Amino acid sequence: MYIREWLFGVLFFPSVMGCQNMSQITEEVVVNLRQKGADISSSMYGVFFEEINHAGDGGLYAELVQNRSFEEDEIPEGYRIEGTKLIPLAKPYHLTGEIRERSFEWYGGKIRGWNLKTGDLSEASMRLTKERPMYPTAPNNLELFIQKTTGAVQLVNEGYWGMGIRQNERYHLRTIVRVDPGYKGTLTAKLLSEKGDILARALLPCIPDGEWHDMTLVLTSVATDCKSSLAIEFDAPGKVWLDYVSLFPENTFKKRQNGLRKDVAEMVAGLQPAFFRWPGGCVVEGITLNNRFEWKKTLGDPAARPGEYSTWGYRCSYGFGYYEMLQFCEDIGAKAMYVCNVGLSCQFRMGEASEKSDISYYIDDCLDAIEYALGDTLTEWGARRAADGHPAPFPLQYIEIGNENWGDEYDRRFDMFYQAIKQKYPQLTLIYNEMPERNGPMGITKTDMVDPHYYVAPEFFFRNTDLFDHYERGKHTVYVGEYSCNRGVGGGNMWAALSEAAFIGGMERNGDLVKMASYAPLLENRNNRKWPTNLIWFDSEQVVGRGSYYVQKMAVENRPTYNVANDKVLRATDTASYVSGHIGFGSWATAVEFKDFKWVSKGHRVDVPLGETTRNYGSWSYTDGVLSQTSLETGTQYILKGFKDNDYTLECKARRVSGKEGFLIYFGMTANGQDGYMYNIGGWDNQKAVLQQVANSNRAKVLAECQDVRVETGRWYDLKLVVSPRKSELYVDGNLVLSHVPEPVPLQFVDSGYDEHAGELVLKVVNATDSVYPVSFRIDGARRVAPEGKVITLAAGSGAEENSFENPRKIYPVTSGYGDFGRDFTYTFRPFSYTVLRIKAERDVSGLNNEQ
Known part of the structure; x- marks a missing residue:
């Protein structure tokens, strides 16, 4: 999990959410029980734990004393304190060799x-x-x-x-x-x-x-x-x-010694997680490698555990250690996921890499962790587990190799870890970090799963419920290890919850590919919010679930066995436009130059200072009218400070100096470079031009593309970008290459599945508008449909409503009986609601010889 600078406005969303006259015409949706879709994995829903927001110390971990071992004022080796800032050990960022200037929160005084x-x-x-x-x-x-x-x-x-x-x-x-x-x-x-x-x-x-x-x-x-x-x-x-x-x-969860706070643990257990991911998150890697999380130091007498500064502004006591995590998994019936370090520190912080000769140490450390969980008591670490009080193996099933790592060095190390672990433990599922984005073939030999992360605005989830429809099949499956709507939604309001419900529907529909998902972050002590939105809040007295918590709970408790088809068409009644945003330049693994800039805004020539930026990532310089980027980093950005508009023309020249791809032009961007749009000329190994949406710094969705667009080294190209509120166009050497018209955001969704055990059709409906949503359903492919069933509704008075410590169940699921289901029935869904309909229905499988 990483954090840079947070956006408190969302693309397109104010106009869409402000619409007061959504159509109330009854929509007709046909559900066909005979058309069976993908199975939905029993492992679909789990939880992600990281020591952030005092999630463990002062939270899930039941210890009441802070700084019980008097180790919290110990700084990592080689670090120094300047006032209230912790300055890390100077280590080169392994992708570029630069020494990054970073500082972190430090407690000063007593x-x-x-x-x-x-x-x-x-x-x-x-x-x-x-x-x-x-x-x-x-x-x-x-x-x-x-x-x-x-x-x-x-x-x-x-x-x-x-x-x-x-x-x-x-x-x-x-x-x-x-x-x-x-x-x-x-x-x-x-x-x-x-x-x-x-x-x-x-x-x-x-x-x-x-x-x-x-x-x-x-x-x-x-x-x-x-x-x-x-x-x-x-x-x-x-x-x-x-x-x-x-x-x-004394009254810890399950009465465990050195155990967990009962009410917080019960809240986590209430999600019925199929797996539990630990220990993170960025704490896995550390700011530098000598600051990483070390599982072996979490074993044994809590009084002997040294703890470590957690990268989130305080020291983790190591009290909720590897043994305690594995025990908790066993107690709640979850499989354990261990995230190992591959000899790389956090790439959003210092980005240190261990010496290549030390990689075997990190591989052995991971193998030891697996042996501790699964090994026979005659093995070294299996014997240690038995000595710690648990002779039987623990339920470890997943190993994530690295956390939010990327680049050629990570790929090389991943292959080494994968081979070593698979050779000894072929039954384990091994996971690759799909970071920072999906951009062509990965440089690894093989993986079982990939782990993309999505921290986005509501608009992204509403617009991308079909995201996994377009993923490549056959090579691996997907674990969405960290996702949440955390932009422009306060501490986590109903819009956030509804957008996540819509996205969950898309993941379930692609159950052949997406096998696992976990919301992140999981826990927050209300006195230490380090991350803008978190699933469960608590203080010393109370535990509160956000609306998003109850969306997760409803999804888990109403997980169908498999999908069945429906003909719902995603559409919206409003229009959309590009917001006024910043413009910028960039490159991908390529050194580039830009010159001869010309801006025309609303018919008038404007001067834009090229030397002032709001985001500068890469090795940029602006000299004698030429903007140069000399590194071969991926995803470089030069976001201009002095220009913000949505109606203009930009003309410039660009050339590739070295590298393998072409140029990037950003527009409609937020100042921090995390959200907006990007035209990529010569992308995908210099094969084509594409327009991509940028969300949370990820080039997450291709909106338009043109094949056979290549860039030659040393040649100057004439580029022209024409942007209006309703359209954008890219010209290369006078030729129109790409254009795009922004589309409105769909806000009503219907997902359908069948629960074999209960013999029930499960309909999950999201209505993120401020009007009721009447739907006329027809159920085809059923021998019989019972009139009586169940309705579970999570609703709010507005999209901006949130739960609170004063009103913890303002947004809370309500279950009621319903007696008017049938082959044809109409149901009106409340504004700002997520609703599950459970209908007794016997599938008609006569004549179906080749069910999936």
Whole structure:
């Protein structure tokens, strides 16, 4: 998962969504049960987990103490702090050799998570030390020096924005303490309410011998308070060292030790995930390789786990580790997916590559992870699993090789990983990162699945429900590993949910190709939103599912066995136009030059400053009227700052200096270069010209193309782009090569499938307009259709509505009976709704000799 700069407006959408007079004429849809389509895989719906938004620490993981091992102020090796910024180790980006300038959020000031409170006349101080650590793998400990006391001195931890303590619940406290012989007082553990009232208290054994002691006790709260804190109290002068302070509710999910927060885990389990992807996301790769997630360090005693800065502005404790993930998969009946590092750090950050001689280390590390999950107890890592408490194998089925990697080096490494893993574990499904876009043949020998990602505006999902209709079949299947509508939808409103429902319908319809999908990100602590939209929200007291959560849940609970045909035609009643956007230039694995620029806007010549950009990716320079890009990177961009329009003509000359393709001209672009359109002259290995929609920096859909358009090295070409609100045209050397008329966005969708187990026709209908949507259905190919059935409706008063902590079920599915189904029936769907109709219907399969 990657993040750059977020767009808070959506292409075309304001005019489409603002339409108040959508036609209410009854549409006729014929569903034919005899025309069986693709099966829908039982593995279709799973979940993606990454330590982001405090999804694990302070979320799914039940630990209540923040910075329990005092490791959170430890910076990655070679990094440095400048104010509130973490500056990474300088490493060359492996695709270009450049040293990228990057900085990341850093907590500054006091020891994270801990406060020292003294009485008016008491004096005490604290500091971090690595002296005499209990565990060398987690060396930091906290030294308390109490100079004098006239009252108690308290070391207080408020957890993650308050501890959610509940009345009569038992909490297990574990402390690793070393007490100097000169300390003659007591140690008291207290749970305190937000107002300071004592909810529970107990004396800790105090052994003043200067040695580490690992102690546990149980605290039972007398009241409920979601903003509670834990205090360790000292009442005498002297020195005390703390190596580890942990507080867990006894009532974790499935009562597991070092377990998961029950309500959050139940919310995840409510999605009935067929698989669970872990550990990410960008944390897999790290900012640099010495900052990557390391699964072996997540095993064993939580007090000995070092944790790691997670790339999202805080340290991951490694508490929700590999063992805990595999155990959770077993508990909820999900297959595990492990994402391994291929010796590349995050390519959206520093993009470091390991030495080629070190690749075998990363392959062995992945094989060890597989052996830990699946190996016999006579193997090294199978024996370690048994020693950790689980002799039987875990349900590991999928290995994703790398995370959001691309380029020739990734492809080479993928082949090495694929061969090594398949040779030893042929039963596993191996997954290739289809990043950053689908642009011609992949440079790998073979893969089982590919993983494209889609973070987009609602318009993209509504417009691209047919995206997978055009994918190549036969070489591999598809896992849509990360997708969500997260642009211009607030924290995640009904428009977002409905667009995802429409896109899900397209994935199900292509079930022969798309076998798996997972929304991302999964979890968000409301106090730490690092990503604009997330599926499940929580704080110390509450868990809230967004409208998108309930779309996912409805899709899972109403997954047909296979598709059946319907004749719904996608159309919209409104018109569409290009929005006013930025223009830009680019290249793909090619060094290029542009010159002799001329702009005419609304009939008037305009001057555009060529040296000012809103997005500059590649190696660009503008000298003596020539704009040059000298690198062989893919997807370079030079988005101009001083021109934004949707009615103009651009003329210029362009030539290829070196490389294998041609030129890119962007128009209608957002300032960050992530959304808009791109004319590609000499694309697809210099075979053709295409117009592509750009969404979330992905060239996701070809809107027009012309074959046999090639670019010669060294030759200057005359290019002319003519843009109006209703049309765009591209001319090369005076010849019209491509043109495009923007189409309106369809907002009403009908998907149909059959549930063999229940003997039911399943209709899934999206109505993303502000008017009711009456549909007259005719069911063909049925022996019998029962009048009684079930309707599940998720609806909102407007597309902008969201769930909230104050109103968590504002958008919530309602199930009701319905008694007027039949071979012919009419149903009127509510505005802004996702509706599932379940109809008892016996398929007529007489005469069908060759069902798919």
